[in-house]
Amino acid sequence: MTAAGASAAVPSEGRTAVAPEVPTLEVQNVSVRFGAITALSDVSLTVVPGSIHAIIGPNGAGKSTLFNVLSGVYKAAEGQVRFGDVRLDRMVPYKIADVGVARAFQNIALSGTQSVAENLMLGRHHLTKAGFLAAGLRLPRATREGKRHGARVAEIAEFLDLGEKLHTPVGVLSYGDQKRVEVARALCTEPRLLLLDEPVAGMNAEETARMAGAIREIRAALGISIILVEHDMGMVMSLADRVTVLDFGRRIADGTPSEVQNDPDVIRAYLGSGDEETPAESYTAHHSADGGSVVAPASPDDSGATAAHPSSEMPGTTS
Numbered sequence: 206m207t208a209a210g211a212s213a214a215v216p217s218e219g220r221t222a223v224a225p226e227v228p229t230l231e232v233q234n235v236s237v238r239f240g241a242i243t244a245l246s247d248v249s250l251t252v253v254p255g256s257i258h259a260i261i262g263p264n265g266a267g268k269s270t271l272f273n274v275l276s277g278v279y280k281a282a283e284g285q286v287r288f289g290d291v292r293l294d295r296m297v298p299y300k301i302a303d304v305g306v307a308r309a310f311q312n313i314a315l316s317g318t319q320s321v322a323e324n325l326m327l328g329r330h331h332l333t334k335a336g337f338l339a340a341g342l343r344l345p346r347a348t349r350e351g352k353r354h355g356a357r358v359a360e361i362a363e364f365l366d367l368g369e370k371l372h373t374p375v376g377v378l379s380y381g382d383q384k385r386v387e388v389a390r391a392l393c394t395e396p397r398l399l400l401l402d403e404p405v406a407g408m409n410a411e412e413t414a415r416m417a418g419a420i421r422e423i424r425a426a427l428g429i430s431i432i433l434v435e436h437d438m439g440m441v442m443s444l445a446d447r448v449t450v451l452d453f454g455r456r457i458a459d460g461t462p463s464e465v466q467n468d469p470d471v472i473r474a475y476l477g478s479g480d481e482e483t484p485a486e487s488y489t490a491h492h493s494a495d496g497g498s499v500v501a502p503a504s505p506d507d508s509g510a511t512a513a514h515p516s517s518e519m520p521g522t523t524s
């Protein structure tokens with residue numbers, strides 16, 4: 206089955222609806238500060254195994270900062286992140302990948318000159334056992350392993366409707382295809398937790414529907430947990446089992462999509478103060494890709510200052 210289509214083999218490697226090896230993710234009282242700015246303040250949430258959990262909030266609410274903590278890019282000044290028995294907040298990014306957490310980036314992080322297959326193979330790197338020398342000398346063990354990884358890459362590409370583009374350079378693919386390659390690369394690491402950073406940002410309606418279908422199929426076929434940061438509220442509300450809402454670095458709501466949509470604090474956060482633009486206007490005017498510079502969080506301080514944010518799209522609306 207292709208993820209966006211309807212019929213063919215799913216890349217489950219024997220897994221069922223909720224994979225038994227997927228642990229609970231617990232974010233416990235996490236705070237992150239950048240000098241005087243408190244990007245996250247005492248944030249807690251629980252991601253149930255096999256669920257799709259969305260993180261939403263207006264611009265500057267702290268969503269990307271939280272993702273960067275989960276993937277080891279930022280260190281929390283306070284609090285813990287537990288993935289089963291493992292403390293993610295004490296790990297460097299490549300170790301986090303080793304314990305089964307993979308991230309698909311908002312800004313596509315692929316090599317445009319390399320083929321889809323070559324880019325996906327990079328996702329298999331940490332699963333390769335034969336070693337560089339054995340692979341270079343084409344020893345039988347390395348050859349067997351290479352074939353096995355190649356077959357898995359082809360299976361995952363097929364699943365994401367990229368089977369016919371396996372040998373196409375990524376740079377010539379459409380934007381929607383490139384975003385699916387980014388997700389496929391993350392899947393090639395065989396994650397137990399998939400972090401999707403604005404997977405439909407910049408997509409048209411057809412590409413958005415295709416990606417939403419792919420995310421549903423990934424969960425159904427692999428039974429892994431998925432955390433989604435996304436501004437497209439129509440997609441979030443139709444896909445997510447649970448939604449955590451951030452505003453000015455604080456958790457202001459956590460519940461089912463219908464619970465958070467009707468939460469007065471959430472409505473207030475998205476509407477902002479009366480003299481701002483409408484949420485839709487503000488989103489268009491202020492939303493920008495988060496490809497900015499990464500600076501190490503400064504030492505904790507007590508200022509508690511937060512940066513102002515513009516309002517964003519209102520929950521419950523479809524963009």
Ligand SMILES: Nc1ncnc2c1ncn2[C@@H]1O[C@H](COP(=O)(O)OP(=O)(O)OP(=O)(O)O)[C@@H](O)[C@H]1O
Binds near residue numbers: 263264268495
């Ligand atoms: N590396 C950094 N250095 C300094 N301040 C930062 C850094 N990263 C984030 N911030 C600040 O932390 C706050 C939260 O930003 P963050 O990017 O996490 O929000 P967001 O919810 O992802 O916003 P958006 O929806 O616009 O992407 C903002 O005030 C932002 O300016």
